[in-house]
Amino acid sequence: MEIEADEAPPAEAVPVVDHPLVVGGHRLASRLIVGTGRYETMEEMRESLDRSGADCVTVAVRREKLYGPSGQNILDFLDLDRYTLLPNTAGCFNATDAIRAARLGREILRTLGNPGSDWVKLEVLGDSKTLLPDPVETLTACRELVADGFRVLCYTSDDPVIAWRLKELGAASVMPAGSPIGSGQGLLNPNNLRIILEYLKQGDPDYPVIIDAGVGTASDVSQAFELGADGVLLNTAIAHARDPVGMAEAMKHAAIAGRMAYLAGRIPKRLYGTASSPTEGVISTRPYGAAARNRR
């Protein structure tokens, strides 16, 4: 006597097909780009970068002590065969300084032979308290750096008009902030991010939009990907977590979860409930009461 299985055989799993993120001509295996700042130790940074799964990390350009001991150098803790470095212009408050920082970063990466020598994360700040970008200086710097052959990944606010202008100027990626840098407030205005994604990808679906700054925890990363972002760039949420290495791993999974959820397509939100189990053959009667009767 054959015993029939109680359950139908599982439906064939439909794989969620993704393609790697290509930004500024660089093909990235991970959609997470992580910063290298604010770690307690270089060893903790190295371990956190490893666990985040990122293959692109961003670094800043700063003066080197020419006389006297300079301490540890980050380049002794980064595997240059593994990571594409993304030099940034963090800390610059005008276009002129940002352009100089970009060119100096390019020169270092060129002599190191790292593929990141042709791109830059452009960040021009307008206010040292909020760390909000200066849109006028950002536009000026973006225009000049593009003319100078840079692939510009441009940090900006979540303003859709400025985002559009930066794309028009030739930015390789527009990177709107979720909230102020290092604030950990997550995505404060998802609607603006939706509009930016819609406008910048209109007729150009592969144009990369990366959410940069403001991430506080893993769900912020998932939310960014669920909105349709192509990548997320974060630093402090890992570096200042109680356990940076653990948080780095959480971010990796959050990115994968959010991206897969976006590709798989979420259900629409509904006001009323919809039963998951069949309504036929239920042994129970429905509840009484005027409200329930009206809806039977």
Added chain:
Amino acid sequence: MITVTVNGSPVELEVAVSIRELLLAADVPPNYLAVEVNADVIPREEHDSRMVRHGDQVEVVTLVGGG
């Protein structure tokens, strides 16, 4: 004696030196560094031939952690 400004501070040099010679004072390998003189990047290939001149504004930078 020539005086140049390196990273914002005045430096007195007994004799004129090349950029390459200037970088010998640094604690890190020269390929960790980039040099700007009077706001222009000096490519590594020119470090031997480019002499530091009196009054030059020199910036010597490296990469650091950042986000």
